[in-house]
Amino acid sequence: MTNVPILKIEHLGHAYGKFQVINDISLEIPKGELTALIGPNGAGKTTFYNVVSGRFPPSKGKVFFDGQEITGRPAHKIVPLGMLRSFQITNIFPELSVRENVLIPLLLQHRRGYTFFRPLSREKQLYQKADEVLSKIGILEYGDKPARELAYGDKRLVEMAIVLARKPKLVLLDEPTAGMNPEETERMILLIKELAERFGTTFFLTEHDMKVVFSIAKQIFVLHQGGLLATGTPEEIRASPQVREAYLGGGTIKC
Amino acid sequence: MKKQPNYPKTGIFLIFLIGFLIGCPFFLPTYWTFILGEILIMALFSMSFNLLLGYSGLLSFGQAGFFGVGAYAAALLILKGWQSLSLILLVGVFSAALAAVVIGFLCVRRDEIYFAMITLGFGMMLFTIAHNWIELTGGSDGLPLAALPTLRLPGLELSLFDPRNMYLFILAVFLAGIFLLWRLVRSPFGLILTAVRENKERLAFVGADVRMVRLTAFTIAGGLAGLSGALFCLFNSMATPDFMHWSYSARPILMTILGGSGVFLGPAFGAAVFFLLEQVITHITDNWMIFLGAILIPVVIFFPQGILGTIVKYFDREQETDRQ
Amino acid sequence: MESLVTNLLNGLSWGMLLFLISVGLTTVFGVLGVLNFAHGSFFMLGAYLCMQVMHVVPSFWLGILIGPLAVALLGVIIEKLLLRRVYDRDVSFQLLLTFAILLVLDDAVRIIWGAGYHVVDAPKILAGTIPLFTHSYPVYRIFLVVIGPLIGISLWSFFHFTRWGKIIRAAAVNREMAEGVGIRVPLLFTAVFAFGSWLAALGGALATPHQSLAPSMGESIIIESFIVVVIGGMGSFPGAFAGALLLGLLESFGTVFAGRAQMALPYILLALVLLIRPRGFFGRET
Numbered sequence: 001m002t003n004v005p006i007l008k009i010e011h012l013g014h015a016y017g018k019f020q021v022i023n024d025i026s027l028e029i030p031k032g033e034l035t036a037l038i039g040p041n042g043a044g045k046t047t048f049y050n051v052v053s054g055r056f057p058p059s060k061g062k063v064f065f066d067g068q069e070i071t072g073r074p075a076h077k078i079v080p081l082g083m084l085r086s087f088q089i090t091n092i093f094p095e096l097s098v099r100e101n102v103l104i105p106l107l108l109q110h111r112r113g114y115t116f117f118r119p120l121s122r123e124k125q126l127y128q129k130a131d132e133v134l135s136k137i138g139i140l141e142y143g144d145k146p147a148r149e150l151a152y153g154d155k156r157l158v159e160m161a162i163v164l165a166r167k168p169k170l171v172l173l174d175e176p177t178a179g180m181n182p183e184e185t186e187r188m189i190l191l192i193k194e195l196a197e198r199f200g201t202t203f204f205l206t207e208h209d210m211k212v213v214f215s216i217a218k219q220i221f222v223l224h225q226g227g228l229l230a231t232g233t234p235e236e237i238r239a240s241p242q243v244r245e246a247y248l249g250g251g252t253i254k255c
Numbered sequence: 256m257k258k259q260p261n262y263p264k265t266g267i268f269l270i271f272l273i274g275f276l277i278g279c280p281f282f283l284p285t286y287w288t289f290i291l292g293e294i295l296i297m298a299l300f301s302m303s304f305n306l307l308l309g310y311s312g313l314l315s316f317g318q319a320g321f322f323g324v325g326a327y328a329a330a331l332l333i334l335k336g337w338q339s340l341s342l343i344l345l346v347g348v349f350s351a352a353l354a355a356v357v358i359g360f361l362c363v364r365r366d367e368i369y370f371a372m373i374t375l376g377f378g379m380m381l382f383t384i385a386h387n388w389i390e391l392t393g394g395s396d397g398l399p400l401a402a403l404p405t406l407r408l409p410g411l412e413l414s415l416f417d418p419r420n421m422y423l424f425i426l427a428v429f430l431a432g433i434f435l436l437w438r439l440v441r442s443p444f445g446l447i448l449t450a451v452r453e454n455k456e457r458l459a460f461v462g463a464d465v466r467m468v469r470l471t472a473f474t475i476a477g478g479l480a481g482l483s484g485a486l487f488c489l490f491n492s493m494a495t496p497d498f499m500h501w502s503y504s505a506r507p508i509l510m511t512i513l514g515g516s517g518v519f520l521g522p523a524f525g526a527a528v529f530f531l532l533e534q535v536i537t538h539i540t541d542n543w544m545i546f547l548g549a550i551l552i553p554v555v556i557f558f559p560q561g562i563l564g565t566i567v568k569y570f571d572r573e574q575e576t577d578r579q
Numbered sequence: 580m581e582s583l584v585t586n587l588l589n590g591l592s593w594g595m596l597l598f599l600i601s602v603g604l605t606t607v608f609g610v611l612g613v614l615n616f617a618h619g620s621f622f623m624l625g626a627y628l629c630m631q632v633m634h635v636v637p638s639f640w641l642g643i644l645i646g647p648l649a650v651a652l653l654g655v656i657i658e659k660l661l662l663r664r665v666y667d668r669d670v671s672f673q674l675l676l677t678f679a680i681l682l683v684l685d686d687a688v689r690i691i692w693g694a695g696y697h698v699v700d701a702p703k704i705l706a707g708t709i710p711l712f713t714h715s716y717p718v719y720r721i722f723l724v725v726i727g728p729l730i731g732i733s734l735w736s737f738f739h740f741t742r743w744g745k746i747i748r749a750a751a752v753n754r755e756m757a758e759g760v761g762i763r764v765p766l767l768f769t770a771v772f773a774f775g776s777w778l779a780a781l782g783g784a785l786a787t788p789h790q791s792l793a794p795s796m797g798e799s800i801i802i803e804s805f806i807v808v809v810i811g812g813m814g815s816f817p818g819a820f821a822g823a824l825l826l827g828l829l830e831s832f833g834t835v836f837a838g839r840a841q842m843a844l845p846y847i848l849l850a851l852v853l854l855i856r857p858r859g860f861f862g863r864e865t
Contacts, residue, residue, distance in 0.1 A: 053460070074459070075459045075460050076459045076460075076462050076463055076464050076465070079460065079461060079462035080462050084460065084461065085460060087457075091454060091456060091457045091460070092454065092457060093449075093450050093453040093454050093457065093458075094453060094454075095449075095453055096446075096449065096450070096453060100446060103446065104446060104447065104450050104458070104461060104463075105461035105462065107443045107446065107447065108447075108461055108462040108463050109462065112443045113443060113444065113447050113463060113468075114443075114444055114471070115442055115443045115444060116438070116439055116442050116444050117438045117439070117442055118442055118443070119438070119441045119442060120441060120442060120443050120445065120446055121441075123443065162457070162461060163461075165461075166461070166462070308671065312671070314670075314671045314674055314675070316678075361850055361853045361854065362853075364853060364857050365853070365857060367670045367671065367674075368608075368614045368670060368674070368813075369809060369813070371614065371674050372614065372805040372808075372809060373805075373809065373849070373853065375802060375805060376802055376805055376806055376809075376845075376846060376849055377846060377849075377850075379802050379846075380843060380846035383842045383843060383846075384843065387839050387842055388839075501798070505678070505682070508675070508678070512675060542686060542689075542690050543686075544682050544683075544685070544686040545682065545683050545686035545687055545690065547682055548679045548680065548681070548682030548683035548686065549679075549683055551675070551678075551679035551682070552661065552676065552679045552680070552683070555665070555672055555675050555676045555679060556661070556664050556665065556676065559668070559672060
C-alpha cells in the first residue's frame with residue numbers, strides 16, 4: 001500500500017563552521033498533503049530547503065523521498081525522481097523565450113538534451129507539452145516573449161511552469177508570493193490549490209505571508225532557531241502558545 | 256535562443272558571400288588568397304571558441320593548446336607518410352578532443368574565474384610539452400613538412416602547394432565545420448548550452464548535470480579547435496609550439512569580442528576584421544599587440560556586443576519600431 | 580647534503596617572490612572580486628622601472644622605492660578609468676578587460692625597453708656569495724629568504740591588527756555590510772588595487788638581481804601565481820604563502836629528479852589539487 005510519505009526527514013542538521021543553522025529536524029509529509037513551513041527570519045528555512053533539494057549535503061541526518069534515501073544527492077539527481085523547487089529570488093532563464101524556459105526541463109526529462117544534430121523545432125511533441133503547461137498556468141500568450149520582459153508576478157509564474165513541466169510528485173516552493181501584490185498573491189494561491197487538487201502534486205511551501213499559509217496549508221511546521229517548534233493543522237498552530245511566544249520576538253501571526 | 260535574424264535577406268546575402276568566397280582565388284591576387292585562407296582557418300577557430308563563450312558562458316584562455324594538438328597530430332601523421340587528408344583531419348579532431356576531455360574534466364569543476372585561470376594554465380602546459388619534448392615535437396623549431404598529401408577527388412589529384420587548391424580545400428572544411436556548428440546550436444543541446452550560460456543553477460534544478468554539459472561543450476570546442484589546427488599545419492607546412500602559446504589563445508578571444516559573441520557568425524566576422532586591422536597596422540608600425548589591446552579596451556567597455564552584434568541589435572530595434 | 584640546502588634556499592627565495600605577487604593577486608580578488616590578468620605585467624613593470632631608476636641614479640634601494648610606487652600610481656589610474664566601468668558587468672568582461680590591459684602593458688614594455696635581456700646587479704651589501712659548506716651561495720637569495728617572511732609578517736599584522744587592514748578584510752567578506760557601516764567602498768577598491776599592484780611591482784623590483792629581465796617575465800609569472808592561488812585558495816593569505824612556498828620548492832627540487840619534465844610539475848600539482856581539493860588548501864567552500 002502506498003502510504004509511504006512523499007518526504008521523510010530524520011534528525012536533519014546542518015552547520016556552517018561552528019554555527020548550527022538547523023538542528024535535529026524530523027518530519028513527515030504524506031502524499032498530497034499541502035504543507036507549509038513557517039518561522040521567523042533566520043530560523044533556517046532556506047537552509048532546510050537547500051539541504052532537502054540537494055543544493056548541498058547536510059552535516060547530519062537523512063532525507064527520504066518517496067521511500068528512497070536521497071541524503072546528500074546533488075539536485076540534478078533528485079529532480080528525475082520527482083522533486084523540484086522554486087526559489088525565493090526568481091530563478092528562470094531570462095534571455096530565452098517563455099516557451100523555451102519550459103522546454104528545457106521537458107528536454108531533460110525525455111532525454112533529448114544531448115541531441116546534437118536534429119533541429120530543436122522538430123521536437124513537436126515537447127513543444128505541445130510545453131504549451132499545455134503554459135496554458136495550465138495561464139501564461140500561454142507570452143510563449144514567444146523573452147522571459148525577462150514579463151512583469152514580476154508573471155516571471156514567478158514562469159518559474160512555476162518550469163517547476164511543474166516535469167509533472168513532479170513534490171514541489172518545494174520557497175516564498176512563492178514574495179514581492180507580489182495582493183492580486184497576484186490571490187492568483188498564486190488559487191493556482192497552487194488547483195494544481196494540488198487536479199494533479200495530486202504535493203506542495204511544500206515556505207512563506208512569510210500568513211494569509212497564504214492559513215488559506216491553503218493542511219499541515220504546518222514551525223521552525224524556530226533551527227529546530228522544529230511545533231507541528232499541526234492551521235487551527236492547532238494558531239492556538240499554540242509556544243508558537244505565539246516564538247513569534248513575539250520576531251513577528252506576529254496575522255491571519 | 257540566440258536572435259537569428261530570419262530574414263530571407265540574410266539567406267540571400269549568405270549565398271552571395273559563399274559564392275564570392277568560392278570565386279575569390281580566381282580573380283584576386285595570390286597574396287589575398289593566402290590571407291583569406293588564414294582568415295577562414297582563424298574564423299573556424301574563433302567559432303569553436305564561441306561555442307564556449309557565447310553559448311556556454313565559459314571563457315577559456317587555453318584553446319590554442321587544442322589547436323596545437325590538432326596541428327601536431329597532422330604533422331606527425333604526414334611525416335609518417337599518411338596520405339589520406341580526411342583521415343589526417345579526423346585524427347587531428349579526435350586527438351584534440353581527447354586532450355580537451357582530459358583537461359576539461361579538471362576545468363569544468365570550477366566556475367568562471369577559476370576556469371579562466373586553469374584553462375590558461377593547462378593551455379600553457381601543452382605549450383611547454385610541445386616546446387620541450389624535442390624527440391616528439393621537434394622542440395622550438397617545430398615540425399616542418401617537406402611534402403603535403405595530395406587532395407584526391409574523383410578523377411582529380413590536386414597538389415595542396417597550389418594556393419588556389421589549398422584555399423578551396425580550406426573553404427570546404429570551413430563550410431563543413433560551420434554547418435556542423437550551425438546544426439549544433441539549433442539543436443536541443445544548443446538550447447541546453449544557452450541555459451547553462453543563462454542560469455546554471457536553475458538548469459541543475461531541472462535535472463541537468465551541468466558539469467557534463469560543460470564538458471561536452473568543451474570537448475566539441477576542443478575538437479573543432481584541433482580541426483583548425485590541423486588545417487593550419489597544412490596551410491603553413493609546419494607545426495610549431497607558438498601555435499599553443501596563450502598569445503595564440505588570445506586570437507579567437509579577440510576576434511570573437513571584435514565581431515560579437517552574441518551572433519552566430521560574429522566570430523567569423525571578427526576574424527576578418529582582425530586580419531584587415533593587422534594588414535593596416537603592420538604597414539604603419541611593428542607594434543601590433545599594443546594596438547590590439549588598445550582597441551579591445553574600448554570595445555569591451557563600450558561595445559560588448561562587438562561590431563556585428565551592434566549592427567544586428569540596430570536592425571532588430573528597427574524591426575521592433577517598424578512593427579509598432 | 581649541500582645540494583639539498585642549495586635547492587632548499589633556491590626554492591624558498593623563489594617562493595618568497597611568488598608569495599609577494601600572489602598575495603597581491605589574491606587580495607585584489609578577495610576585495611574587488613576581480614582577477615587581474617595584468618598583475619604579472621605590474622610585476623614586470625616594477626622590475627623594469629627599478630632598472631630604469633638605477634640607470635639614472637645607481638641605487639638599488641631607490642629603485643625598489645620608486646619603481647613600485649610608480650606602478651601603484653598606474654594601478655590607481657587603471658582602476659579609476661577602466662576597471663570601475665565593468666564592475667557591474669559579467670565576470671567574463673572583467674577578465675577580458677584586464678587581459679586587454681595585459682596586452683597593452685606587455686607590448687609597451689617591449690617597445691620601450693626592447694625585446695632583449697637586461698641584467699641588474701645586486702646592491703653592494705647584498706652582492707656576491709657567502710660560503711656554504713664546500714660551495715658558495717648568492718647572498719641576495721638569502722636576503723630574499725629572510726625578507727620574504729618579514730614582509731609576510733608585516734602584511735599579516737597589517738591585515739589583522741590595524742584598522743585599515745580589518746576594514747579590507749571585512750570588505751572582502753561582505754561588501755554590502757562594509758558599505759552599510761560607512762566605508763567608502765569605491766575609495767577602498769582603488770586603494771586595494773593600488774596596493775596589490777604595488778606588491779606585484781615590489782616583487783618585480785626585488786626580483787631584478789635574482790633573474791634577468793625580459794618582456795616575457797610578466798606572462799610566466801602570471802601563470803605561476805594563478806597556480807599558487809588556485810592551490811592555496813582564492814582570497815586566502817596563508818594560502819598564498821603556502822602555495823607559493825610549495826610551488827617554489829617543487830620547481831627547485833624538481834630539476835633534480837625530473838630533468839626536463841620539471842616544467843610540467845606545477846601543472847601536475849595543479850591537476851592534483853583540482854582533483855582532490857578543488858577549493859585549494861585554504862580556500863573557502865564556494
